[in-house]
Amino acid sequence: MNGRPRVAEDVWEGTNLLGVLREHMDLPGSKNACEQGECGSCSVYLDGRLVCACLVLAGQAQGRDIRTVEGLASAGVLHPVQEAFLEAGAVQCGFCTPGLVVATHDLLTRTPQPTTMEIREALAGNICRCTGYAKIIDAVHLAASRMRP
Amino acid sequence: MSARIGDSPRRADGPPKVRGDFAYSSDLKAGGMLWGATVRSPHPYARILAIDTTEARALPGVLAVLTHLDVPGRKLYGLEIQDQPVLAMDVVRCWGEAVALVAADHPEHARRAAQLVRVTYEVLEPLTDPERALTDDAPRLHPGGNITRYVKIRHGDQKARADVVVNGEYEIGMQDQAPLGPESGLAIPDSAGGVDLHVATQWLHVDRDQLAGILSLPPDKVRLRLAGVGGAFGAREDLSMQAHACLLALRTGRPVKMSYSRPESFVGHVHRHPGKLIYEHGATREGKLVYVKARVLLDGGAYASSSTAVIANACCFAVGPYECPNATVDGWVVYTNNPPCGAMRGFGSVQNCYAHEAQMDKLAAALGMDPVELRKRNAMKTGSRLITGQVVEGSAPVAELLDRIKKMPLPSPLPPQGAGLGRGARKVDLTQLPGGVSNTTHGEGVVRGVGYAVGFKNVGYSEGFDDYSTARVRLSVVNGRPRAEVHTAAAEVGQGLVTVQAQIAATELGVSDVVVLDADTQVGSAGSSSASRQTYVTGGAVKAACEAVRERVLALAQSEIGGSTGARLESDAVVSSRGEVMVTLGTLLGDAVIEETREFRPRRTHRLDSETGQADAHLQYAFAAHRAVVDVDIELGLVRVVELATAQDVGKAINPQAVEGQLEGGAAQGLGLAVMEEIQVKDGVIRNASFTDYLLPTILDMPPVRMDILELGDPHSPYGLKGVGEPPTISSGPAIVAAIRAATGRPITRVPVRPHDIVDT
Ligand code: FES
Numbered sequence: 001m002n003g004r005p006r007v008a009e010d011v012w013e014g015t016n017l018l019g020v021l022r023e024h025m026d027l028p029g030s031k032n033a034c035e036q037g038e039c040g041s042c043s044v045y046l047d048g049r050l051v052c053a054c055l056v057l058a059g060q061a062q063g064r065d066i067r068t069v070e071g072l073a074s075a076g077v078l079h080p081v082q083e084a085f086l087e088a089g090a091v092q093c094g095f096c097t098p099g100l101v102v103a104t105h106d107l108l109t110r111t112p113q114p115t116t117m118e119i120r121e122a123l124a125g126n127i128c129r130c131t132g133y134a135k136i137i138d139a140v141h142l143a144a145s146r147m148r149p
Numbered sequence: 150m151s152a153r154i155g156d157s158p159r160r161a162d163g164p165p166k167v168r169g170d171f172a173y174s175s176d177l178k179a180g181g182m183l184w185g186a187t188v189r190s191p192h193p194y195a196r197i198l199a200i201d202t203t204e205a206r207a208l209p210g211v212l213a214v215l216t217h218l219d220v221p222g223r224k225l226y227g228l229e230i231q232d233q234p235v236l237a238m239d240v241v242r243c244w245g246e247a248v249a250l251v252a253a254d255h256p257e258h259a260r261r262a263a264q265l266v267r268v269t270y271e272v273l274e275p276l277t278d279p280e281r282a283l284t285d286d287a288p289r290l291h292p293g294g295n296i297t298r299y300v301k302i303r304h305g306d307q308k309a310r311a312d313v314v315v316n317g318e319y320e321i322g323m324q325d326q327a328p329l330g331p332e333s334g335l336a337i338p339d340s341a342g343g344v345d346l347h348v349a350t351q352w353l354h355v356d357r358d359q360l361a362g363i364l365s366l367p368p369d370k371v372r373l374r375l376a377g378v379g380g381a382f383g384a385r386e387d388l389s390m391q392a393h394a395c396l397l398a399l400r401t402g403r404p405v406k407m408s409y410s411r412p413e414s415f416v417g418h419v420h421r422h423p424g425k426l427i428y429e430h431g432a433t434r435e436g437k438l439v440y441v442k443a444r445v446l447l448d449g450g451a452y453a454s455s456s457t458a459v460i461a462n463a464c465c466f467a468v469g470p471y472e473c474p475n476a477t478v479d480g481w482v483v484y485t486n487n488p489p490c491g492a493m494r495g496f497g498s499v500q501n502c503y504a505h506e507a508q509m510d511k512l513a514a515a516l517g518m519d520p521v522e523l524r525k526r527n528a529m530k531t532g533s534r535l536i537t538g539q540v541v542e543g544s545a546p547v548a549e550l551l552d553r554i555k556k557m558p559l560p561s562p563l564p565p566q567g568a569g570l571g572r573g574a575r576k577v578d579l580t581q582l583p584g585g586v587s588n589t590t591h592g593e594g595v596v597r598g599v600g601y602a603v604g605f606k607n608v609g610y611s612e613g614f615d616d617y618s619t620a621r622v623r624l625s626v627v628n629g630r631p632r633a634e635v636h637t638a639a640a641e642v643g644q645g646l647v648t649v650q651a652q653i654a655a656t657e658l659g660v661s662d663v664v665v666l667d668a669d670t671q672v673g674s675a676g677s678s679s680a681s682r683q684t685y686v687t688g689g690a691v692k693a694a695c696e697a698v699r700e701r702v703l704a705l706a707q708s709e710i711g712g713s714t715g716a717r718l719e720s721d722a723v724v725s726s727r728g729e730v731m732v733t734l735g736t737l738l739g740d741a742v743i744e745e746t747r748e749f750r751p752r753r754t755h756r757l758d759s760e761t762g763q764a765d766a767h768l769q770y771a772f773a774a775h776r777a778v779v780d781v782d783i784e785l786g787l788v789r790v791v792e793l794a795t796a797q798d799v800g801k802a803i804n805p806q807a808v809e810g811q812l813e814g815g816a817a818q819g820l821g822l823a824v825m826e827e828i829q830v831k832d833g834v835i836r837n838a839s840f841t842d843y844l845l846p847t848i849l850d851m852p853p854v855r856m857d858i859l860e861l862g863d864p865h866s867p868y869g870l871k872g873v874g875e876p877p878t879i880s881s882g883p884a885i886v887a888a889i890r891a892a893t894g895r896p897i898t899r900v901p902v903r904p905h906d907i908v909d910t
C-alpha cells in the first residue's frame with residue numbers, strides 16, 4: 001500500500017478495495033461518488049494498472065501493489081500533476097480531483113505529451129460535475145510541459 | 150495569501166484537495182461511531198398501516214431503530230412550507246420517502262436491519278400528472294390542496310393585439326444536480342443533551358434552526374460545522390440526513406455517521422422542476438414585442454421545498470431579458486406523488502429560457518428576421534421595466550452580450566460529406582463526430598447548426614426575504630506579523646468562496662496573512678450558498694467587518710503616533726497618503742486584538758402583489774448569452790456540441806479564474822439538460838437512479854467554451870460585483886437546442902432532446 005505492507009483486519013467479505021482504503025487503511029482520498037465504476041473518483045493503481053477501486057473486491061487486492069492519490073506527493077512536496085491542477089484552476093469542489101490526478105498521472109506515464117484528444121479519451125471515465133473540464137485539460141497540458149524530461 | 154480582489158490566487162483549500170486529504174463529509178470518523186441507515190418507502194403513495202421494528206432490533210449490532218414516534222419536536226419541516234415529515238407518519242407521498250431509521254455498529258448491519266423493518270402499506274394510486282393535480286377529482290395530497298403556489302402577473306394592456314403572433318408549447322424534463330459528494334455527515338452527541346453535526350450543506354443556520362425544532366432543543370445546543378462539500382448546485386438546500394443522524398446520535402449517545410449511496414442520493418435530495426410552458430408572443434411587423442402570454446406549470450412533486458420561489462422566478466422572468474409592454478403570465482407549481490423538486494442552479498429561469506428563446510426564434514422566422522437582430526431590437530437595458538413593473542438598475546447589457554457572441558469566430562466547418570469514406574479518405578477523428586467512438590458515422594448524414602440564446606435571473610433571495618450575511622474579522626499579531634482571521638458561516642461548496650473571502654480581507658486590511666476559519670454556527674448566519682448570492686452578501690459582510698477593523702486600526706495609529714490624513718493599510722503597515730510606512734501593524738498592535746462583527750444587508754425587496762404580480766421584488770439581475778454550434782447525425786438523431794461561446798456581465802471579477810470556472814462548469818450543466826440528463830420517472834418511481842443510467846456530461850461531451858467576461862459594475866453591490874454562478878446554466882442549453890433546430894429544421898419542443906425527437910422512428 002503506497003510502498004508499505006499494510007494489514008486490514010475484520011474486513012467484511014463483501015467489501016470492495018475502496019471500502020478497505022477508506023474504512024480500514026485511513027486513506028479516504030479515493031472517493032465514493034458512484035461505487036459502480038462510472039465516475040472514476042476512486043481511481044487507484046493496482047499492480048501499476050489504473051482501476052476503479054470500487055470495482056475491485058477487497059480479497060482480489062490481497063498481496064498486490066496498490067498506489068493511491070495519497071502516494072503521489074512525496075515528503076510534503078506536491079507532484080507536478082497536483083501542482084498543475086491547482087494552478088490551472090481545475091479544482092472546485094475537488095471530489096473528482098483525486099481520481100483525476102491519478103488518471104492524469106497514469107496518462108502522462110504512458111503518453112508524456114498527449115494531445116487534447118488523447119487527454120479527452122484518457123479521462124473519459126472521470127466525471128467532474130463542477131468545472132466543465134476545460135481547466136482539467138489545461139492542467140494536464142501544464143503538467144505535461146512541466147514534466148518534460 | 151496576499152492576493153487581492155481581481156487576482157486569481159491558488160485556492161486555499163486546493164492543496165488538501167489535490168493530495169486527497171481534504172475531509173469531505175463522507176470521510177469523517179469518530180471513536181465508537183455507529184452507522185445510520187434509512188428505511189424508505191417502495192411506493193409513491195400509500196397509507197402506513199403498521200411499522201414493526203421487532204426483527205430489526207433483534208439483529209446483532211443494532212443499537213436503535215426509530216420511527217416518527219421518536220421525533221421529539223416538530224414532525225414536519227421545509228424551507229418555505231413545513232409539509233415534509235422527518236419520518237413518515239400515516240402516509241408516504243413519494244417513492245423513497247424516509248419511514249424509519251437504524252443505527253448499527255457496521256454499515257452492513259445497519260443496511261440489513263433496515264431491510265428487516267416491516268412496514269405494512271395500503272397502496273394508493275399515485276397522482277403523477279401535474280395537470281390532473283389542478284383538477285377537483287385529484288386526491289388532495291396536502292391539507293391546503295395541491296396548488297403549492299399560483300403566481301399571476303398582469304402587466305400593461307391585457308387586450309393588446311399584434312401584427313404577428315407565434316405560439317408554442319414546451320416541456321422540460323427533470324434534472325438532477327448530481328453533486329459528486331454524497332449526502333453525508335457525522336452527528337456527535339455531547340454530555341449535556343446537545344449535539345454537534347458535521348455536515349455538507351449550503352446553509353448551516355437554516356439547517357440548525359430546522360434541527361432545533363425537530364429535536365426540541367434550544368438552538369445553542371445544536372452546533373453545526375461545515376464538513377467538506379462535494380458540490381451542491383441546490384441539492385443541499387434541504388435537509389437530507391441531518392435530522393436523522395442527530396436523532397440516532399441523541400438516542401444512542403454515540404456518534405452516528407450517515408452517508409448515502411448514489412441510488413439513495415437520487416431520493417435524498419430534491420430535483421429541478423420539470424415543467425410545461427405554453428406561450429404566445431405578439432409583435433409588430435418591425436419586430437417589436439407587443440405582448441407575451443404565458444402559462445407555466447411546474448411539477449413540484451410530493452413536498453414544497455423551494456417551489457414557491459421557483460415558480461416566482463419562472464413567472465417574473467417568463468419573457469426573458471426583453472422589453473415587453475404587455476404581459477399576461479399565470480404560473481402554478483403543484484403537489485404530485487412524483488419526486489420532490491426544489492432548487493437547482495438557475496431555478497425558474499432555466500425552465501422559462503427554453504420557452505422564451507424558442508419563441509424568439511419562431512418569431513424571427515415568422516418575421517423573416519435574423520434571430521439575433523430580433524433579440525437586440527427588444528433587448529432589456531438599464532432603465533427598462535420588467536413585467537413585474539420593477540425598473541432595471543445597474544448594467545443590463547443584453548444587446549452588447551448578443552453582439553459579442555455573434556462576432557466571435559466560428560469553429561472550422563464540417564468536412565464535406567463523405568470525406569471520411571472510401572479510398573483516399575481523410576483520417577476521421579471519430580471523437581469529433583456525433584456518436585463519437587461508437588463509430589456510428591464517418592461524416593455522412595451529419596449537419597451543422599448554430600443557435601443563440603440569452604437569459605437572465607435574479608441574484609439573491611427575492612420578495613422581501615431578509616437576505617443578510619454576517620462576518621467576524623479579527624486582527625492580531627502572530628509571530629511578529631499581523632494576521633487577519635475571517636469567520637463566517639458561509640458554505641464553500643466548490644465555488645471558491647474561502648479564497649474570495651481571503652482576497653477581500655487582504656484588500657481591505659493590506660495584510661498578507663489571512664486565515665479563513667472553518668464555517669460553523671458559532672458566528673451569525675451567512676444565508677445560503679445559493680441564488681448566486683454568496684460573494685455579494687458574505688463578500689459584503691467581510692468587507693464591512695474589515696472596514697470596521699481598519700477604522701479602529703487607523704484610530705489607534707492616530708492616537709499612538711499622530712495623524713496623517715489619508716493614511717491607509719498596506720503591506721502589513723499603516724502607510725501615509727504619500728506611501729511612506731508610518732508604523733508596521735506588528736508594532737502598532739503589539740498584544741492588542743481588534744475584532745469586529747458586521748452584518749451586511751442588501752436593499753430590501755418586496756413581495757409580488759397577488760393580483761397583478763407587480764413589485765420591486767428583486768435585488769440584482771445577472772445576464773449571459775450563449776452561442777452553440779452543434780453537429781447532428783440526422784439519420785440516427787445523435788448530437789455533438791462542437792463549441793459553446795458565451796458573454797456574461799459579472800460586474801467585477803473578484804477572482805477571474807474562479808469566474809471562468811463558473812462559466813465553464815455552469816455551461817456543462819446546461820448542456821446536460823439540453824441533450825443528456827433526465828430523471829426518468831414512471832408512475833412516481835425513478836427508473837434511473839444511478840450514474841450508469843443517469844447520463845452526465847463527460848470530458849468527451851463537453852466542448853471548449855469561448856468566453857467574453859464583461860465587468861460593467863453595479864452601483865449597489867460590493868466592488869460592483871454581480872452574482873456569477875447561475876447565468877451560465879440558463880442560456881447555454883437553449884442555445885444548443887436552437888442549434889439543433891437550425892441543423893434539423895425540426896421544432897424540438899422538449900428537453901432533453903432525444904434521438905427520436907430528431908429522427909422519426
Ligand atoms: S466510485 Fe468508483 S467509479 Fe465511481
Ligand code: FES
Nearest residue numbers: 093094128129130
Ligand atoms: S471539482 Fe467538483 S466534481 Fe470536479
